[in-house]
Amino acid sequence: MAATINWEAQTFSTTDGPAAWGTGRFIPRKTLESYLISQDDDCCRIRCDVAVIKEPPAVPLPPPDLHLGDLLLASEVGRDVTFVVGGEQFTAHSCVLAARSSTVFMEEVLGTGKESAVVVGSHHVPVDGMAPRVFKALLHFIYTDSLPDELADHGDRIAIVQGLLAEADRYDMARLKLICSDLLLATEVGRDVTFIVGCVLFTAHSCVLAARSSTVFMAKVLGTGKESAVGGGSRHVRVDGIAPRVFKALLHFIYTDSVLDHGIARGLLEAAHRYGMERLKMICTDVLCSNIDATTALHTLKLANKHGCLKLNQAWVKFIRRMLDAFNLEERK
Incomplete structure (x- = not known):
């Protein structure tokens, strides 16, 4: 006659209670021994579910979506500003420059702020210290939020991108800086x-x-x-x-x-x-705040105090409070 085995399932989750204290808190040894004695075959089954956490992929730059800019770039109507760069002339719409360029660009190149950028009548503006091909690509970006297609086949593509990066830094154009840096990352040139x-x-x-x-x-x-x-x-x-x-x-x-x-967030912090x-510090702080456990708590506190990370310190306090609450609850059982 076959023996009947009664299975009693108990679930322990790493996201619930003091699981991070180690397996010793899952079930007391005496409880396990008494459970085994009560079974006819003196055995138990342990099921382990392992969750593999993968790092999130890098967020790519969003694609440009400035159809109106494309239309204005293709039109000569209404261009009321002429830039003179290295002997070459480039025309543009002052309304586009006011809407799409940076305040620094408006002040240094046009000598005006965004509010008073739209001019009455055409006028010429000399631009020094910049190659014509770089200025042409810069204007294209201002209009379309992207680099010109012909740049991909240009023999001096890297040199132009490097020049664009320098001008983006000069005129405080953060998105253009990121686009240029991203392109240069892929080349050894x-x-x-x-x-x-x-x-x-x-x-x-x-x-x-x-x-x-x-x-x-x-x-x-x-x-x-x-x-x-x-x-x-x-x-x-x-x-x-x-x-x-x-x-x-x-x-x-x-x-x-x-x-x-994200596995080296501590070192990066x-x-x-x-x-x-500061931005990298903020990103690393967010990563560390969401990964505090019993094995990292002490080091996390040291990092928070050493580098003055108030947010990380607050996350550590919340973790300790959760652990104390769980411990008190366990003791009352």
Whole structure:
């Protein structure tokens, strides 16, 4: 006659209660032993469900959606501003410049603010210190929120993108800076800085570093300011006090404004604090706030206090309170 086995299912979740304390809190040993004794075959079944958490993919730049800009770019009607750049002339609509360019561009190039940008009658504006091909691509971006298609087949494509990046930084055009940096990340052409981190080499474009990193990074790592960072030929720079994996992620953020490897958020937070990169510091803080457990709580508190992260400190306090509440509830049973 077959024996009848009664199974008693008990579920323990890592998102409910003090599961992060370890398996010793799942079921007391005496309870398990008494349960086994009560079974006819002295055995029990343990089912483990493992959840593999994958890092979220990088968010790509949104595609341009300025159909009106495309129409105005193709039309010569109503163009009331003529730019003179290196002996070449480019016409534009002052209304488009006022709506789509930056305040810095309006003040430095047109000598006016956005509110008073639309002019009466046509006038000529000289633009110094910029190559005509770069200014043409800059105007195209202002109109369409994208780079010109012919740029992809241009023999000096990288040089133009580098020039655009410098002008985007000069005129405070954040989206254009990000587009140019993203394009340069995919090419080895024009990389004029080699970082030596431990035994690993990383190359980068000084124009990207000048446009997208912080003043503190430029001063501490390259020993120069943003204004004098570009040019001077290829050079090697040794970087101490940071792991190669963390520095690689730091460079990736400078180029793309995104963090792919959330597993090194602690190291990145320290680097962000060290180099005065507030946005990266904020991203790493958010990652760490959502991943506090018993194994990371102490180190998280040290990081919060060391780098003055109020949000991270508050998240740690909430975690401790949850653990104390769970402990008190367990003791009352």
